[in-house]
Amino acid sequence: MTRYSAFSVFREGLRGQTGWSKAWRTPTPRAAYDVVIIGGGGHGLATAYYLARTHGVTNVAVIEKGGLGGGNTGRNTTVIRSNYFYPESAALYDLSVKLYETLSRELNYNVMFSQRGMLATCHSEPEMEMAARQVNAMRLNGVDAELLTRDQVRKRAPLLNFGPDMRFPIHGGVSQPRAGTGRHDAVAWGYARAADARGVDIIQNCEVLDLLTEGGRCIGVRTSKGDIRAGVVGAAVAGHSSVIADMAGVDLPITSYALQAFVSEPLKPVLDTVVLCPPFGTYLSQSDKGGLVIGGGLDRVPSYGQRGNLPVQETVLAGLVEMMPALASVKLLRHWAGIVDVTPDSSPILGPSGLDGLYLNCGWGTGGFKAIPAGGYLFAHLLATGAHHEISRPFDRARFETGHLIDEGAASGIAH
Amino acid sequence: MQIFPCPFCGPRNETEFHFAGELGKARPTTTEAVSAKEWASYLYAQRNEKGAVHEVWMHLPCSELFVMERDSVTMDVLGARSLREGAE
């Protein structure tokens, strides 16, 4: 593997780019591994990396039915933040933000984590009171947060609508300065390259068709490239979690929905932070290429159809035009959807599946890109030791039986 | 926009419809002891099938609940009937 550095870029420039090696190998699957991970999205690849780096477990395969990051990891709007309400969530998502802060150096791969801050606007005095509660909760949990006045919001994002005819006038906002955006593909590719360098086999275009079981225990996977045995199997397949659960004969509290996003033609810099307006459900940031990356709420129809549709497009763009009327004449370049795995409490599921030998990393729903480093770190701990890390324990599926839900959907009220 | 069929009003715009839940979930009888596992399954578990699904929907303008059969991958509507039809 060639190390990436300013020097290697310079040297290869002189050598006609002939000295680069492949970022990862294309191995044929072996008959057995210590750990098999289903799903080559960010969570699966990060899990493989931390298994090798933190636990010294390198006899690992990641099985991906398509290409790396072709699922939600390569389809999301890349907002990274930890502005949650409950201590359990703060511990999880802030671990992730901290890992992101040093990730480019650690992986020797530029994931372009840009801590440009995130701003959520408030549109009434009662909303301001709830915002103060949110900011206080975040600070108590050790996460950075600021309550902004209307003037401070205006200074931070002058493009927002402060006109007298705005339907829901802006009263102020909440900001998390350490939040920001990253480069989604780079997160998948960076983890893949670093895991491969430590001996992990990354097997693409290989679909898991069924689970192999023996005596009530999962002992491997049946794939389109043959059977592969495993000491332990971990599934990180996002919107397809219920399909794997069905193979395992366990049920899951998950509904799959399409979540859509949009990118505009490139513009000169107009916005240097992430902005969310909750009453419209629309949020956006501007990428380094100049495109506006725009997202909104979930579809209303459960779905495995990985494509956009008009009703949501209309809602999101109507919100955008109300938020920032100056953008009304901007043209869209692309519009797409990913299938996200939504739980009743908008919190993820990490832990044993209910079938011995099979573990789950799922339920991230609309917000698991930000959680990739922590999800991988904690899932690797589970697969290597068979036990929860203290940060992942509250997210065990057992919470649906004990009633200890971590209802972020209601508490922080932010879907993404 | 996709057109969904209401068994009472006919073909209408999808935005007039509300997804209520999967068909066939029965509340546990509370005259007997119900375990935490059974409650969790009733409250939270979803079949979430990829392919043909049977779901309960409401057509908001007429407020009627009905059963819609769809394909969750292609999003094709395969049929719609009132809740009474086919109920034992």
Ligand SMILES: Cc1cc2nc3c(=O)[nH]c(=O)nc-3n(C[C@H](O)[C@H](O)[C@H](O)COP(=O)(O)OP(=O)(O)OC[C@H]3O[C@@H](n4cnc5c(N)ncnc54)[C@H](O)[C@@H]3O)c2cc1C
């Ligand atoms: C439009 C959109 C916007 C979003 N915006 C944000 C955001 O701003 N911030 C944020 O934090 N999160 C966001 N998310 C959510 C985030 O993208 C996901 O939670 C996260 O990427 C999940 O990562 P993953 O690795 O679990 O899943 P994925 O990246 O989906 O990877 C799962 C992989 O499993 C593979 N797979 C499935 N079944 C099988 C099988 N049987 N055999 C082999 N492989 C299989 C799939 O091909 C896929 O590559 C957004 C999502 C979408 C769709």
Ligand SMILES: [Zn+2]
């Ligand atoms: Zn009707």
